[in-house]
Amino acid sequence: MATPFSATPKVQSVVMRGIVKRFPGVVANDHVDFDVHQGEVHALLGENGAGKSTLMKILYGLYQPDEGEIQVNGRPVTFASPLDAIRCGIGMVHQHFMLVETLTVAENVALGLPSSRGFVTDLERVAARLRALGEQYGLPVDPHARVWQLSVGQQQRVEILKVLYRGASLLILDEPTAVLTPQEVEDLFRVIRQMVGRGHSVVFISHKLHEVLSISDRITVLRDGRKVGTVRAAATNKAELARWMVGREVTFRPEKAPVTPGPVRLAVEDVHARSDRGTPALVGVSLAVRGGEIVGLAGVSGNGQRELAEVIAGLRPPTQGRVRLLGRDVTAWPADARADLGLAYIPEERMRDGVILPFSVAENFILRDHFKPPFARRGILQPQAILAHSQALIRAYQIKTPGPETPVQHLSGGNIQKVVLARELARAPQVIVAAQPTRGLDIGATEYVHAQLLQQRAAGAAVLLISEDLDEILALADRIAVIYEGRIMDVLPAAEADPQRLGLLMAGVARATG
Amino acid sequence: MSTRWQQRGRDMLYPLAAAGLAFLMAAGVLAALGASPLQAYAALVKGAFGSRNALAETLVKATPLLLVGLGICIAFRGQVINIGGEGQMIVGALLATALGLAFPHWPGWVMIPLAMLVAMMGGAVWGGIPGVLKAYYNVNEILSTIMMNAIAVQLMNYLLRGPMIDPVQAQRASQIPQTAALAAAYRLPRWVPTRLHLGALLAVVLAVVVYFLLWRTGWGYRIRAVGHNPHAARYAGIPVKRYTVLALVLSGAFAGLAGMVQVYGVNYRMITDGSATGFTGGAGFNGIVAALLGQLHPLGTIPAAVLFGALLVGANAMQRAVQVPSALVTALNGLVVVFVVSSEYFRRRARKRRLLQQTAASAATAVAPSSPED
Numbered sequence A: 001m002a003t004p005f006s007a008t009p010k011v012q013s014v015v016m017r018g019i020v021k022r023f024p025g026v027v028a029n030d031h032v033d034f035d036v037h038q039g040e041v042h043a044l045l046g047e048n049g050a051g052k053s054t055l056m057k058i059l060y061g062l063y064q065p066d067e068g069e070i071q072v073n074g075r076p077v078t079f080a081s082p083l084d085a086i087r088c089g090i091g092m093v094h095q096h097f098m099l100v101e102t103l104t105v106a107e108n109v110a111l112g113l114p115s116s117r118g119f120v121t122d123l124e125r126v127a128a129r130l131r132a133l134g135e136q137y138g139l140p141v142d143p144h145a146r147v148w149q150l151s152v153g154q155q156q157r158v159e160i161l162k163v164l165y166r167g168a169s170l171l172i173l174d175e176p177t178a179v180l181t182p183q184e185v186e187d188l189f190r191v192i193r194q195m196v197g198r199g200h201s202v203v204f205i206s207h208k209l210h211e212v213l214s215i216s217d218r219i220t221v222l223r224d225g226r227k228v229g230t231v232r233a234a235a236t237n238k239a240e241l242a243r244w245m246v247g248r249e250v251t252f253r254p255e256k257a258p259v260t261p262g263p264v265r266l267a268v269e270d271v272h273a274r275s276d277r278g279t280p281a282l283v284g285v286s287l288a289v290r291g292g293e294i295v296g297l298a299g300v301s302g303n304g305q306r307e308l309a310e311v312i313a314g315l316r317p318p319t320q321g322r323v324r325l326l327g328r329d330v331t332a333w334p335a336d337a338r339a340d341l342g343l344a345y346i347p348e349e350r351m352r353d354g355v356i357l358p359f360s361v362a363e364n365f366i367l368r369d370h371f372k373p374p375f376a377r378r379g380i381l382q383p384q385a386i387l388a389h390s391q392a393l394i395r396a397y398q399i400k401t402p403g404p405e406t407p408v409q410h411l412s413g414g415n416i417q418k419v420v421l422a423r424e425l426a427r428a429p430q431v432i433v434a435a436q437p438t439r440g441l442d443i444g445a446t447e448y449v450h451a452q453l454l455q456q457r458a459a460g461a462a463v464l465l466i467s468e469d470l471d472e473i474l475a476l477a478d479r480i481a482v483i484y485e486g487r488i489m490d491v492l493p494a495a496e497a498d499p500q501r502l503g504l505l506m507a508g509v510a511r512a513t514g
Numbered sequence B: 001m002s003t004r005w006q007q008r009g010r011d012m013l014y015p016l017a018a019a020g021l022a023f024l025m026a027a028g029v030l031a032a033l034g035a036s037p038l039q040a041y042a043a044l045v046k047g048a049f050g051s052r053n054a055l056a057e058t059l060v061k062a063t064p065l066l067l068v069g070l071g072i073c074i075a076f077r078g079q080v081i082n083i084g085g086e087g088q089m090i091v092g093a094l095l096a097t098a099l100g101l102a103f104p105h106w107p108g109w110v111m112i113p114l115a116m117l118v119a120m121m122g123g124a125v126w127g128g129i130p131g132v133l134k135a136y137y138n139v140n141e142i143l144s145t146i147m148m149n150a151i152a153v154q155l156m157n158y159l160l161r162g163p164m165i166d167p168v169q170a171q172r173a174s175q176i177p178q179t180a181a182l183a184a185a186y187r188l189p190r191w192v193p194t195r196l197h198l199g200a201l202l203a204v205v206l207a208v209v210v211y212f213l214l215w216r217t218g219w220g221y222r223i224r225a226v227g228h229n230p231h232a233a234r235y236a237g238i239p240v241k242r243y244t245v246l247a248l249v250l251s252g253a254f255a256g257l258a259g260m261v262q263v264y265g266v267n268y269r270m271i272t273d274g275s276a277t278g279f280t281g282g283a284g285f286n287g288i289v290a291a292l293l294g295q296l297h298p299l300g301t302i303p304a305a306v307l308f309g310a311l312l313v314g315a316n317a318m319q320r321a322v323q324v325p326s327a328l329v330t331a332l333n334g335l336v337v338v339f340v341v342s343s344e345y346f347r348r349r350a351r352k353r354r355l356l357q358q359t360a361a362s363a364a365t366a367v368a369p370s371s372p373e374d
């Protein structure tokens, strides 16, 4: 027998009652009730740090609750480890994958399972069963592929298959969409529907409202470790869920004060550039952004957005064309000279490009200015000035950190983005390039970033907002440019843009004529 | 302030406990060989610290380890692995010796600083070449620094057997590869009657300087930034390649100085047995270990260098006292290295756990004391 767990009976119901879990300094779960029954998708919604992962790790036996009880199929249970949970038919796919990259898919699945042939695991059997499972649930994966060769979406399939292979009928998916492209999200939803159709149940963790509304039957919202409520998806809407999550009214369409655009501050003229692989990434891009204006650059990622941002920031030399900042030709200028002229750049890969993770918050704040007064005099750093500056920024941007000396790697994603934002905006920029500035952030942090960009617009800065999120672009931009395969398809005033028209342009359907 | 020092103290516990474990293990081996571990270690400690002379010898041995180790702190913080300490020491020493021999009649206060400068420049060039190769031609610096070691040894053997050989030796059949002695005015001041020389004090002062350089200057900031994350450094407009070269140049300069100090402070001439260690005593490699044991912190490298100096000096005494094979001394050295380097893993893990708790427990605006570590 390939799996010792295939005889596990289906989970009919799971009830968690009065769950309390404390960590040093926080109550991660504060008397939380939660239940799932067979054949449903139950979403667990909440901001980062609300306690979603903790609650589900308790159900999966990774953490033991300080108080409260768990019942499976009406019987009280205690899980000393995930093995106990797996035995009851509960499986979990973690936020961060736990695969061994150098092993094959089948090897990863077989890892840690008792084998039918003593010490020698029968990999062919595992592979055959994986193929069968894959077909059954619409999760095709080559069992002999090595994990490092797989895309993130495929790796996630492997994780799901691993859980199914172990006989789970209740699957906990912890923020499964965080790492996926919109197309991959659609695929995942199809798989979830398949599984539910076969009598499985799914706990779907997310902080994205539209996803939760479109996939789940019921939704439970957590905030600061407490349960706010549970509703049927059909009986609620975005606004109500957002209010539950954040604890106050949320404006999806932030107030945009009317601003009269000033002179052109950023101009890109007939720019050509190559990608890292040497293929043409930009083919004659021209674009102008005025002061007091947000130009949204819409497009499916990988169509030249990253290269355009880097050409403007001075990190990628164009093969042809010019970049003008505040009327000056800066095409040959290095990155720091452009920044000093008044360019702020919020990079797409903030963990890689935007911060130095082991550096403290304070050190990250002076990433651009560590040779300039008042932070340095004759090359000597001035700790007092740096500390004062850091404390001011931490306060002004409401960054949650134990202090300025905490390494940035210990902050949450939203707070890391705030560090980048604070550093860039504190330099009073006149031109801002913001690439995917809210990707992966929760509602509160997203709202904050949007407000900051609008404030900069009101202060007269020229903002180029590069985003895959059409809602974000429609909410913020004054004009919208669409990029496809390194070309600007069209530039529309926001008033004339709607998702359908933008969607066509993003798909490369020729210039809309009308 | 107190929490910061508490944390420092806890951080130091790991390598110390690891070193203790290594000694415990070696004690087992000693016992198996029929020697009394207690007696052996007593002899070791006495040999290393037991008298003014013993202590001085320990510090003399520690000095080049510390100087090389300081350079290693800079290089490794900049994420370049400098294995070329031996070659950089040799080239620095060759230049300083040649200078001292060429102009034997200058005042010491002119020649000594000048020789230091020249030695540092020599080491800097010897480290800078692999730096340029790495930064601009993508040549692995581990390989290139090792190759530069080989070149330096050949150069030393050629010069010490040929153009720079001691005229006295040139007459004799023995032909020991060594230079003539430096003028007496060029000797680094000593704490008579021991051999402890001014170089030791200089090394300690330089440890503070390197600490200051790395954590209190824009250049040090850049070296560390490039080391941690070259992408973000580039984003900020830091010339990444130039700072990669700089890290190796500075690293080489300190090794070069170590070479000069061996000549001007200990032997008063350059002498070898034809191998690199014949001149360096292995300080170019052991300095790396001292720096790692000191957690790549210039101030931590001071006690680490002293510990290794003590091992080198005390081990001979131990061997004499309990009559064990000399290979055991080498093994003990190796055990300390393995244990201490492994303890780094546990230290990091504990530290991470602590920081997680801190982060979770923190209020939004609490202000922590400044700590320049990592």
Ligand SMILES: Nc1ncnc2c1ncn2[C@@H]1O[C@H](COP(=O)(O)OP(=O)(O)O)[C@@H](O)[C@H]1O
Pocket (backbone or CB within 6 Å): A023, A024, A026, A027, A028, A046, A047, A048, A049, A050, A051, A052, A053, A054, A055, B356, B357, B360
């Ligand atoms: N292992 C842990 N140790 C200490 N604190 C933790 C641990 N895991 C989670 N927390 C804290 O518990 C709270 C809830 O975290 P989590 O359940 O991961 O939230 P979510 O998944 O909703 O983003 C957070 O404040 C987090 O910092």
Ligand SMILES: [Mg+2]
Pocket (backbone or CB within 6 Å): A049, A052, A053, A054, A095, A174, A175
């Ligand atoms: Mg989570």
